[in-house]
Amino acid sequence: MAYNLDPVAVLLVTSDTRGNRVLFRYPYIQETEPESTKKQTTKETKKNLYAISIAESSQDVKKIKPLFSSFIKDGVLVGFSNETLANFLNVKSELCGKTFSVQIDDVRFVGYPISLSNLSRKKRQRQQNSSKQHNILAVNVVFVLRANLPESVCTCYQELAQQLSVAISQEENRCDYLTKEAKVMLAAYDEASVTGDDDPVSTMRVIVHRSDLAKELRHVYERLVGDGQVIFYLNQWLEINFCLPHKIHDLNTLGKNLSLEPIYRCLSYLRPYHGILLTKPEQELLRFLPLDSSPAMTRLIKLTKPVKNLKTLALETDLSITQIYQLVCHMVYWGYAMLIYPLCQSNVYILSPSADTAVDSQLSQEFSMCFHGLNLTQEMARFSFPSHMHDNLDILSYSSPRLIDQFNQVVVWMLQHRLINQLHTYVNLIPARRKEFSSSSTASQSISSTHSSNSSMQVIEESYLSVLMEDPSTTTLDRTTSLSDLASVNSEESTGGHSTAQSITQYTSQHSKSPSQEANSEGSAAEDRKAQWRLQDSLLNELKPQLKAAIVRCPASKNSDDLRLFAKLCPYFNGKHHLEEMMFYENLSRSQLVALLDKFKEVLILCYHEDPATSLL
């Protein structure tokens, strides 16, 4: 189910001392046709000699009523005269300064009416001086949308309407912007009425030609229909910046219901080991940035490489990791960048279920433009099965380094277009049940309770706690929030969109902490064999008996180093942390980790799926 996200029209409505009017509407209307045909048909029925003339009765009422007719014809708003619109889009003063939303059959009007009657004193005086002028009392910028659009899209449009309305009223306050522009527009209407030109389209053309505000509103509409990004300076003074994330991220093609939830979810899973991939060439991005953009942003864009993780970027740009998070959240929301796991040879990729495999798709043409002699479908077929980046590089087909380089570029291109997803390995600690303790229901229950979200963490943390209590060298235990708590906090925070990204600051600092941070401190204490035995005992005691028994049964548990490492990694074994995350936080090499997992494979179940941060699905 694909939605048409484009607005049907943009309207500028004002209310002044002489009444309400629609000053500008874009796109221009072709209203004359349907009106005239309707009139003709009604006339014809009356003229028909053979028609039974029904007496003026209640039956007649139903006939006159228009049957259901759409207000949108060929993507243009029809069926509303300017007077009608002006009347109902100018609301009572109680509704000013609030978001405005009215749906009439299949169109929805969202706007933000602002009352201009309580302007500053200075302005009042100015107006009194030129007293003959009429006052504009209220202004409303309204977007006309299709009624079937999901709420989250309408809310975005509402935000833009608010930005525009507030900016216009601000400019009116500063330099009578609206009054001047309104004068220009009204003059055009007057001219049209003098010359007897009934065609509203030509009037609108004249207005666009003469008025800056009209030009700006047209620009807004065109940008929204185009790529969904609106960045300009109203009256060359106030910056308007807005993006329609639904459009930028092409959420439409993902199917399901249209919401921003996937983006916020991605951002909530942001971790220092992630990297970013720019969706546009560097130079193009830098051109997009407004003049007063933060130099940190420019630095980040310039230094970004798909092989670097955010921690490295933080070091290289000399920014704190929280600042990097803010910038990244901002860039992801605006579609300038996407989250990835930094490219490396051991990454495993698979074709995304939302990828368009059609041979003659638009994308495949773009692909052939970028990479001569390669076919997108063929490249996609390579990723039908999970493949390492280096699996594909067999010596025969990629003999020269140039070809390997090209292959890497193909992978980057496919990542940018979300054609492939990275698969990660997740680990679960679930021991097989042995015949000895076979009371079925209790066993399954205990597994679920040890693993249910936070509780497993807490159980294990407590076990560490008991160890730490005996160790005088460690005094503080500052870790209070678990990762999942953070994630939920973060997702709430990021709902504010691009403008409120800074509020993430306070929380993201804790991201860099790992679930078993405090466990590191206990390493030295465990030198003592006795202490280690105590560790083992207490650790396993805190786990459920089944788990403990199963772990002890593994041959590798006899080796104290392995067991210690295993105990340290236990908090990660809940299906929510992939190998790369463990490697990053615990400073392990892949081979070390894989070897350990192999030693304890009796109690572990491996699972392969995408990282929620890097996949929009």
Place this chain on the structure above:
Amino acid sequence: MIKCIFLSNFHITQGPVISHQVPKDYVSKEIFDSIHNFIITKPELQNRLIIVSSFGLKYVGCPIYIESTEYERNAFIFNVCFTFDEETDTSPYGPLVKKLANYLTQLEIELKFLSGSGNSERVPQFLKEVLHGLNQEKCCNINTAASCTVHLKLASSIHEPIAVEDHDVPCLVVPRDVMSKHQWDLTTQQILNYVDGLSHVKKIAAEADVELNLVKANLQNLLYNKFITMVSIFQYSNVYTVTRNINKLIEDDHLQKECIKFVAKSDRSPPDFHDVYMMYCAFTPGTTVKTLCTRQINPHTLKIDERKLVQFGLMKGLLRRMQKYPAALPGVPVTSRVQPLLPWLDGRHSFDQISCETGISHHELDDKIEADESIVVCWK
């Protein structure tokens, strides 16, 4: 949830007013005054569904204009508005409001139901019944006149019914005993017996001895009303892959129990959760169910029914079917064996679709396509 229903009309001296409201005084006069131009509208907007959001509430109404010399101003204007919280999705209520407005128009024209002076008791009673009926039962049937019963039913979702294909497999999502309580038509009753989550539509039609299109229409109805869900047909050559949702199975105690019960081979000895989970995790891209069951895991010894395991996984989104999309590369000639299939080899058609439309079996299709080097296969 409907918060309030009010009837507003154009009073001959006072203008727009709320004449009846259930529950009383939910919408204050001040609020009504600021939005009344959307409720008692100018003639251009009459008989249109109008939804206004303001003051944290949503008002769904349809202004009606009845012209007649019997009225003092030669017209009676009214609007029955449903009021909701601002977050409520009001789309299912729109058609309902319009339907109710039509009923009331009829009742007003014939009986002066709304404008008549003797009905000041009956109208609020009627609105109350509508409010309760829709909130509690999601439908109401109210006898308002000797020849008029107001039937309103809230549809769970309004969308085009999803087409049912021959190879789809319907699964019940509501327990069977709850299903049988509904008064289904005879055909549906007959079909329902054969909906076991394993047989596909065509097979059900054959077994139930009902014409295929009738079966499809019936299943479509059930699907629309969310009594069944459709999964793809189970074959041992299918490839499934586990999704991120698999974590739900670990966290959600209830789902876990449901799963173990569902996938058990026999009710008396349920499988171990470890085994069920392990089996789900073993579904990786490139592994067919056949390979999985013969080489990696023996579901029989684990007391797991692999068909039900897959079915449960698909229904709950723990598994995702991977489809094969063959595509003929442009500019490369294909062999004569594949020539007749060429229209389907554009990368848009999956194996299921091709074999359904051409009548060629998966196996045969596989043979033909693998033999031809100019065709690539994408799994997704």
